[in-house]
Amino acid sequence: MIQFDNVTKRYPGGIDALKNLSFKVEKGEMVFLAGHSGAGKSTLLRLVAGIDRATSGTVLVNNQNLGKLGGTQLSFMRQHIGLVFQDHKILFDRSVFDNVMLPLDIIGFEPREAAKRVRAALDKVGLLDREKSNPIRLSGGEQQRLCIARAVVHRPSILLADEPTGNLDRDYAHDIMELFRSFNQVGVTVLVSAHDEMLMHTYGRRIIRLAQGHLTP
Numbered sequence: 001m002i003q004f005d006n007v008t009k010r011y012p013g014g015i016d017a018l019k020n021l022s023f024k025v026e027k028g029e030m031v032f033l034a035g036h037s038g039a040g041k042s043t044l045l046r047l048v049a050g051i052d053r054a055t056s057g058t059v060l061v062n063n064q065n066l067g068k069l070g071g072t073q074l075s076f077m078r079q080h081i082g083l084v085f086q087d088h089k090i091l092f093d094r095s096v097f098d099n100v101m102l103p104l105d106i107i108g109f110e111p112r113e114a115a116k117r118v119r120a121a122l123d124k125v126g127l128l129d130r131e132k133s134n135p136i137r138l139s140g141g142e143q144q145r146l147c148i149a150r151a152v153v154h155r156p157s158i159l160l161a162d163e164p165t166g167n168l169d170r171d172y173a174h175d176i177m178e179l180f181r182s183f184n185q186v187g188v189t190v191l192v193s194a195h196d197e198m199l200m201h202t203y204g205r206r207i208i209r210l211a212q213g214h215l216t217p
């Protein structure tokens with residue numbers, strides 16, 4: 001489902017954020033990505049999402065070699081991926097409902113079916129009663145839930161989350177992880193990065209550890 005073979009990512013300026021990295025995440029797995037700040041977690045997730053390209057090596061997602069895909073094929077591939085990234089990009093001039101509707105608008109979804117899906121996603125994350133609110137009125141944790149609803153509304157087969165619990169207290173972080181677990185339980189492949197190893201251990205899932213762009217035990 002996700003496979004890296006000898007992947008290196010070099011940023012302009014000569015920093016190798018990932019160095020000859022190889023690993024595999026099976027379809028339907030939930031895996032954590034751990035490592036200190038600067039270890040390469042965000043870079044890895046950006047490569048899986050097709051936002052950046054590897055400098056060398058092969059990135060396979062859903063059996064497709066991302067290095068060989070053109071722009072249109074890459075956009076199509078992205079429709080199977082849900083992203084919860086650090087730079088929220090919530091639109092504060094639109095309601096909670098409209099924010100979650102956005103990905104379906106872009107795909108050109110039939111409006112009535114789209115509205116049903118938006119409400120189902122909001123219900124799942126516990127924000128259905130806030131659909132008309134402006135996101136500015138949501139707490140940090142609620143905004144994170146909004147981002148998760150927006151990431152899953154198009155029912156992706158892969159869900160990528162970059163430190164979704166970073167600014168949340170332990171209890172709230174658990175609630176968010178439980179949400180990811182519930183998506184995984186219905187078959188979604190989930191890759192989540194986090195700093196807090198104690199939190200990750202609670203879930204008994206595989207942990208991929210990165211240090212300076214390498215895998216570490």
Ligand SMILES: Nc1ncnc2c1ncn2[C@@H]1O[C@H](COP(=O)(O)OP(=O)(O)OP(=O)(O)O)[C@@H](O)[C@H]1O
Pocket residue numbers: 011012013015016017035036037038039040041042043044
């Ligand atoms: N756009 C960029 N241009 C140049 N260097 C970058 C860029 N993005 C990241 N880097 C560098 O690549 C390395 C890995 O960064 P990355 O953001 O992937 O780490 P991270 O593990 O996600 O860190 P954090 O937990 O702080 O988000 C760091 O040394 C970082 O400074």
